[in-house]
Amino acid sequence: MNSQHYDVVIVGAGGAGMMCGSIAGKLGRSVLLIDHSEKIGRKILISGGGRCNFTNVGARPESFVSKNPHFAKSALCRYSPADFVKLVEKHHIRYHEKKLGQLFCDYSAEEIVDMLVKECQDGDCRFSMNTSVNGIRPDESGHKHKRYNIDTSAGHFTCESLVIASGGLSIPQIGATGFGYEIARQFGLKIVPTAPALDGFSWGDSDLARFTDLSGLSLGTVVSCKKASFRENILFTHTGLSGPASLQISLYWNQGDKLSIDLLPDKDASEFLTKVKKAGSKQEIKNVLAEILPKRFAEYFTHHLDIYGPINTMSDKKLADLVSVIHGWHLTPARTVGYKKAEVTRGGVDTSELSSQTMEAKKAPGLYFIGEVVDVTGMLGGYNFQWAWASGYAAGQAV
Numbered sequence: 001m002n003s004q005h006y007d008v009v010i011v012g013a014g015g016a017g018m019m020c021g022s023i024a025g026k027l028g029r030s031v032l033l034i035d036h037s038e039k040i041g042r043k044i045l046i047s048g049g050g051r052c053n054f055t056n057v058g059a060r061p062e063s064f065v066s067k068n069p070h071f072a073k074s075a076l077c078r079y080s081p082a083d084f085v086k087l088v089e090k091h092h093i094r095y096h097e098k099k100l101g102q103l104f105c106d107y108s109a110e111e112i113v114d115m116l117v118k119e120c121q122d123g124d125c126r127f128s129m130n131t132s133v134n135g136i137r138p139d140e141s142g143h144k145h146k147r148y149n150i151d152t153s154a155g156h157f158t159c160e161s162l163v164i165a166s167g168g169l170s171i172p173q174i175g176a177t178g179f180g181y182e183i184a185r186q187f188g189l190k191i192v193p194t195a196p197a198l199d200g201f202s203w204g205d206s207d208l209a210r211f212t213d214l215s216g217l218s219l220g221t222v223v224s225c226k227k228a229s230f231r232e233n234i235l236f237t238h239t240g241l242s243g244p245a246s247l248q249i250s251l252y253w254n255q256g257d258k259l260s261i262d263l264l265p266d267k268d269a270s271e272f273l274t275k276v277k278k279a280g281s282k283q284e285i286k287n288v289l290a291e292i293l294p295k296r297f298a299e300y301f302t303h304h305l306d307i308y309g310p311i312n313t314m315s316d317k318k319l320a321d322l323v324s325v326i327h328g329w330h331l332t333p334a335r336t337v338g339y340k341k342a343e344v345t346r347g348g349v350d351t352s353e354l355s356s357q358t359m360e361a362k363k364a365p366g367l368y369f370i371g372e373v374v375d376v377t378g379m380l381g382g383y384n385f386q387w388a389w390a391s392g393y394a395a396g397q398a399v
């Protein structure tokens with residue numbers, strides 16, 4: 001069978017794949033990027049509300065979740081947010097910091113895709129879009145260097161280095177697949193169980209009815225789950241809990257875990273209520289509460305805790321119950337929203353199977369895994385792209 005040979009074949013023309021291809025291409029390697037999508041970098045295009053939160057200036061290894069929290073250190077240290085910013089500036093892309101170190105394009109995420117395509121084209125790097133991979137097998141024909149055979153809808157290719165940059169399972173509607181995990185399994189690599197993350201929560205049936213009155217409410221809170229805590233907004237939707245703090249905490253949440261929410265992180269509710277009571281106020285408790293919380297919350301809590309009447313008649317016990325709910329409201333969502341909305345997939349190719357320097361599989365020389373398919377998942381705020389760039393760069397130098 002006729003086949004075309006490249007030094008490097010990369011499956012997945014997303015952020016990680018293009019970064020890897022551009023680096024390898026500029027180092028003189030012939031590179032083919034294969035993607036089953038018609039369009040290059042679709043996730044980049046929809047990211048950050050169309051403006052791509054392309055990195056976070058505060059990205060540190062602690063910003064990532066992995067079974068081995070040390071794995072990402074080497075790659076992140078060799079390709080930093082400042083390195084990506086330099087690239088963005090070289091291409092005259094205007095950007096701004098939105099909040100908390102998050103850098104966004106001023107105009108459009110398309111600029112990031114165009115930049116990466118240009119960087120790829122500056123080296124010997126070609127794209128084969130609209131191409132599906134039918135199978136991959138190592139060549140056993142005794143070449144000095146191990147080769148991989150890739151059978152695709154666009155023909156048969158061979159390569160010395162095969163890079164899997166096919167991403168995770170989130171947003172299957174724009175082409176996400178479990179391809180990378182299948183290839184990892186084919187070569188005997190372990191997978192850390194995957195789950196949708198950065199997607200917020202859905203209520204079970206009984207809570208759905210309980211919380212309908214809160215739908216649309218947004219407020220600044222501290223949300224905690226186990227040892228993780230985030231101070232940002234939550235938003236009650238008609239089906240569950242969204243907003244940045246909910247998305248962040250979903251990275252740490254497992255089925256059955258409780259969330260603890262401090263609804264008033266900047267104020268001591270006990271001090272406030274005691275002061276009003278001691279002043280002899282005859283105000284209805286829900287109206288007093290509405291001075292420090294949105295009115296609908298005040299109504300919800302007084303109703304559900306069965307606390308009615310003027311504040312000066314309230315027992316200290318009732319006020320203490322109210323305070324403990326305000327500063328530590330416990331909720332148990334039924335599930336996270338799922339892959340259709342999740343920004344990332346948690347878990348993936350077990351990092352113990354890969355070199356942290358090059359991303360090469362220890363059991364399969366010449367086979368590399370980069371980006372979201374690996375068990376390294378960033379928090380919300382530009383961290384996941386930083387991992388895509390850094391892991392792509394590490395592999396790009398090695399392939």
Ligand SMILES: Cc1cc2nc3c(=O)[nH]c(=O)nc-3n(C[C@H](O)[C@H](O)[C@H](O)COP(=O)(O)OP(=O)(O)OC[C@H]3O[C@@H](n4cnc5c(N)ncnc54)[C@H](O)[C@@H]3O)c2cc1C
Pocket residue numbers: 011012013014015016017034035036037040041042043044046047048049052053054055131132133165166167168170171174175176177178179341342343344370371372373381382383384385386388
């Ligand atoms: C709505 C949304 C917004 C986001 N916003 C941000 C943000 O602002 N900042 C941030 O840091 N992160 C953000 N993320 C996360 C970020 O987009 C991903 O972590 C990142 O794109 C992962 O890069 P990747 O190259 O590993 O994978 P991907 O970008 O997913 O690329 C994988 C590529 O592989 C291709 N592919 C998949 N299966 C196959 C197959 N079987 N055959 C051939 N090709 C295949 C896909 O078509 C795709 O082009 C967002 C995610 C979503 C869903």
